[in-house]
Amino acid sequence: MNKSIEVNSSQSHYQCNVGQDIFTEEVHRILDRAQSSNCFILIDENVERLHGDLISQSFDEADLETYMMTVPQGEASKSVSFWNSCVNFLLENGVRRNSPVFVIGGGVTGDVGGFAAATALRGVPLIHVPTTILSMVDSSVGGKTGVNHSVGKNLIGAFYQPEAVIADISFLKTLPRNEWTNGLSEILKYGAIRQSTIFDQAEIFLSEDIRQIDEQKLIDLISESIQIKADIVQEDEFEGGIRAYLNFGHTFAHALEKSCDYKKISHGEAVYLGMLAAIELSRNLGAQITADPILKYRSLYRYRVSKEELSLNDLMDHMKFDKKRTNEHIRFVLLKEWQHPFLEEVQSAKAIRQAWSYALDNL
Numbered sequence: 001m002n003k004s005i006e007v008n009s010s011q012s013h014y015q016c017n018v019g020q021d022i023f024t025e026e027v028h029r030i031l032d033r034a035q036s037s038n039c040f041i042l043i044d045e046n047v048e049r050l051h052g053d054l055i056s057q058s059f060d061e062a063d064l065e066t067y068m069m070t071v072p073q074g075e076a077s078k079s080v081s082f083w084n085s086c087v088n089f090l091l092e093n094g095v096r097r098n099s100p101v102f103v104i105g106g107g108v109t110g111d112v113g114g115f116a117a118a119t120a121l122r123g124v125p126l127i128h129v130p131t132t133i134l135s136m137v138d139s140s141v142g143g144k145t146g147v148n149h150s151v152g153k154n155l156i157g158a159f160y161q162p163e164a165v166i167a168d169i170s171f172l173k174t175l176p177r178n179e180w181t182n183g184l185s186e187i188l189k190y191g192a193i194r195q196s197t198i199f200d201q202a203e204i205f206l207s208e209d210i211r212q213i214d215e216q217k218l219i220d221l222i223s224e225s226i227q228i229k230a231d232i233v234q235e236d237e238f239e240g241g242i243r244a245y246l247n248f249g250h251t252f253a254h255a256l257e258k259s260c261d262y263k264k265i266s267h268g269e270a271v272y273l274g275m276l277a278a279i280e281l282s283r284n285l286g287a288q289i290t291a292d293p294i295l296k297y298r299s300l301y302r303y304r305v306s307k308e309e310l311s312l313n314d315l316m317d318h319m320k321f322d323k324k325r326t327n328e329h330i331r332f333v334l335l336k337e338w339q340h341p342f343l344e345e346v347q348s349a350k351a352i353r354q355a356w357s358y359a360l361d362n363l
C-alpha cells in the first residue's frame with residue numbers, strides 16, 4: 001500500500017508520496033494541477049541512463065514543452081558553477097513562475113537542483129523525486145537546498161520547500177549495494193534520536209540480499225522515516241532548536257568525510273561511524289546505553305579506508321570547521337538515553353578523542 005505524508009511549513013504544505021511504480025501517475029497529477037505550458041527536469045546522469053526511457057515517456061504523454069538537463073554524478077556538481085549552469089538552463093529556456101521543476105536523483109542533485117529552483121525568478125515550483133534511500137528519508141524533506149564552498153560543505157543555500165516529493169521505490173532496484181547502507185545510516189539515526197521501533201523495522205536490511213527486501217516493508221520503513229523527519233522540521237523549520245538533533249553523528253561524520261577528501265568514504269558510511277562516536281561520547285557523559293542497536297549493522301558497511309590511514313589530530317582539527325560549532329566549543333548532538341537527544345558543547349578534548357578511538361576501532 002502506498003503512503004502519503006503531509007508536511008506543513010511556513011512556505012507551503014506538501015505531500016511526500018511513497019510507493020512503487022507511482023512516478024508516472026504522480027507526474028501527471030502535478031502537471032495537470034500546474035497548468036503550465038512548460039516544465040523542467042534536472043536529472044542525475046546515472047538515473048537518466050538507467051531510467052531515462054520511462055521518465056521521458058511519462059513526460060511525453062503530457063502535452064507540454066519539456067526541457068531536461070543532466071546533473072553529472074558526484075559532489076563536484078554541488079558547486080556554485082554548476083548551480084549557475086542550472087539557473088542558465090532554466091532561464092534560457094523560458095522558465096516561468098508556474099513552471100514545475102522536477103529534480104530527479106540523490107542528495108547532490110536534490111541540493112543543487114533545489115537551490116536552482118529556489119533562486120531562479122526568486123523561486124519556481126520544485127518537485128523532488130529522490131532516487132536513493134538517503135534522499136528519500138532525509139534530504140528531499142525539510143527544504144534544505146544548497147551547494148558547497150571551498151571553505152566547507154553546504155555553506156551556501158536556502159531553505160526552500162518543495163511543492164511535492166515523489167518517492168518511488170522502483171528507482172532503488174538499480175542502486176549499488178553501498179547506496180542502500182548509505183541510506184540505512186540516516187534511518188538508524190531516526191531510531192536513535194526519536195523512535196525505537198525504527199530499529200526493529202530496519203532489520204529488513206539484514207536480509208541476505210538487501211535489494212530483495214519486501215517492498216511493502218520498505219515502503220513502510222521509508223514512510224515512517226519521512227514522518228519522523230516531517231515531525232521534526234514542522235516543529236523547527238529553520239534549525240533554531242530540535243532540528244539540530246538530525247545532526248546526530250554528523251559532527252564526527254563531516255570531519256571524517258573531510259579527512260578522506262570526500263572520496264574514500266560516503267556520507268552515510270561516515271554517519272554510521274559518527275553515530276558510534278557520538279554514542280561513546282554520550283556514555284562518557286553518563287548515558288547508560290550500549291551501541292548494540294547500531295553495531296548490529298556493522299557487517300553491512302564495507303569501508304574503503306582503514307584506521308591506519310586516518311590521523312586523530314586531523315580529525316580533531318576538521319571538527320573545528322563544522323557548521324555546528326559555536327563560538328568556543330564544538331557542539332554535539334548526544335543521547336541521555338536512546339531517543340533522548342540533547343545538545344552539548346563538549347570541552348574535554350580527551351573525551352572527544354576517546355570517542356573517535358572507539359569509532360575507529362570499528363573501522
Ligand code: GLY
Pocket residue numbers: 138139141142144243246247
Ligand atoms: N539533513 C538534516 C536536515 O535536514 O536538517
